[in-house]
Amino acid sequence: MSSPRLEFISGIKAQLPxxxxxxxxxxxxxxxxxxxxxxxxxxxxxxxxxxxxxxxIVATQLFGASVNGLVIILxxxxxxxxHMLYSASISPNLKPLRPLWKxxxxxxxxxxxxALTITRYQEGEQPTESRTDNRHWFFxxxxxxxALTITxxxxxxxxxxxxxDNRHWFFxxxxxxLWLTWQLSTAAGIFLGVIxxxxxxxxxxxxxxxxALLVPMLRDRAGLAAALVAGVLAVLTLNVPLKLGxxxxxxxxxxxxxxVETKS
Amino acid sequence: xxxxxxxxxxxxxxxxxxxxxxxxxxxxxxxxxxxxWLKYVPPAVFAAIIFPEIFVRDGSVDGSPGNPRLVAxxxxxxxxxxxKNVLLTILTGMAALLILQAILNQF
Numbered sequence: 001m002s003s004p005r006l007e008f009i010s011g012i013k014a015q016l017p018x019x020x021x022x023x024x025x026x027x028x029x030x031x032x033x034x035x036x037x038x039x040x041x042x043x044x045x046x047x048x049x050x051x052x053x054x055x056x057i058v059a060t061q062l063f064g065a066s067v068n069g070l071v072i073i074l075x076x077x078x079x080x081x082x083h084m085l086y087s088a089s090i091s092p093n094l095k096p097l098r099p100l101w102k103x104x105x106x107x108x109x110x111x112x113x114x115a116l117t118i119t120r121y122q123e124g125e126q127p128t129e130s131r132t133d134n135r136h137w138f139f140x141x142x143x144x145x146x147a148l149t150i151t152x153x154x155x156x157x158x159x160x161x162x163x164x165d166n167r168h169w170f171f172x173x174x175x176x177x178l179w180l181t182w183q184l185s186t187a188a189g190i191f192l193g194v195i196x197x198x199x200x201x202x203x204x205x206x207x208x209x210x211x212a213l214l215v216p217m218l219r220d221r222a223g224l225a226a227a228l229v230a231g232v233l234a235v236l237t238l239n240v241p242l243k244l245g246x247x248x249x250x251x252x253x254x255x256x257x258x259x260v261e262t263k264s
Numbered sequence: 265x266x267x268x269x270x271x272x273x274x275x276x277x278x279x280x281x282x283x284x285x286x287x288x289x290x291x292x293x294x295x296x297x298x299x300x301w302l303k304y305v306p307p308a309v310f311a312a313i314i315f316p317e318i319f320v321r322d323g324s325v326d327g328s329p330g331n332p333r334l335v336a337x338x339x340x341x342x343x344x345x346x347x348k349n350v351l352l353t354i355l356t357g358m359a360a361l362l363i364l365q366a367i368l369n370q371f
Contacts, residue, residue, distance in 0.1 A: 069265025253308025
């Protein structure tokens with residue numbers, strides 16, 4: 001168990017490496033939105049109201065091509081359909097929470113926040129700090145960060161706050177870190193253009209992050225089957241429009257996992 | 265259709281998608297069969313995001329050792345398996361990609 005504050009900070013920390021890839025992605029969106037002739041208000045509001053990177057980028061293309069409004073709404077909604085799987089997957093963990101928590105966390109349920117939070121829930125309730133080697137965070141260890149991180153451990157007797165499952169605070173921390181970065185990086189793209197040279201392969205950090213989260217998760221044959229089937233199908237369905245290949249591949253992977261589990 | 269209307273409606277639909285099952289299971293129990301299926305969402309969706317990123321190069325499938333993202337991805341997977349450290353995995357994978365790209369550019 002760990003305190004809300006410790007979980008919240010862990011959530012932010014877990015998100016930091018991913019942000020290396022999110023920042024250029026957000027800036028690219030901002031530039032594309034300006035190029036498509038969207039006003040500053042419209043472009044930035046999309047980050048706020050829709051808050052979903054790949055559908056926002058597709059939106060700039062559709063607005064630029066003057067596609068029918070209903071078609072735009074339908075296209076963007078289908079691209080975001082994969083979030084329904086995340087909603088189902090995370091729902092058992094959020095069940096004990098009050099409605100305000102659920103309704104707020106749902107807004108923050110992006111690919112990256114889902115990936116980190118579901119990994120946190122699978123780790124169990126003990127604090128991540130005590131189990132993992134955190135020496136690599138020393139470069140961020142300012143006085144303030146040290147004070148915030150160390151205090152909960154020195155509070156002595158655990159209060160009731162600290163004995164509850166507080167992992168929804170991890171979700172909030174990780175989701176807000178991504179949200180704030182997305183707002184700022186899309187704004188930077190809108191107002192300043194892209195500052196990062198495009199031959200820097202920073203987009204690769206997104207794939208690397210998911211590799212880092214996936215590999216330790218593959219502990220049995222069923223999970224391995226789910227990953228392999230989904231991965232291969234995602235490559236084969238890459239040309240299916242609206243990112244539907246991702247949904248098809250994931251569903252096939254789930255079926256493969258369940259089949260292997262049933263057999264063994 | 266007005267741009268603002270399109271964005272607001274899309275935003276509401278996107279939020280409704282994200283809230284869907286969290287809301288649905290607010291008072292109802294999640295069927296055990298569904299729970300069993302949902303266990304495989306993370307490995308399936310993570311792999312579905314990773315594979316196209318490393319196996320597809322310039323729009324076509326490239327499973328050869330000459331594909332730098334594939335090799336860098338495999339090195340990263342090895343680091344992830346041995347260390348379970350997210351930052352170390354990302355740094356090693358990124359360093360591997362930069363080195364491989366630099367080598368490829370020599371030829």
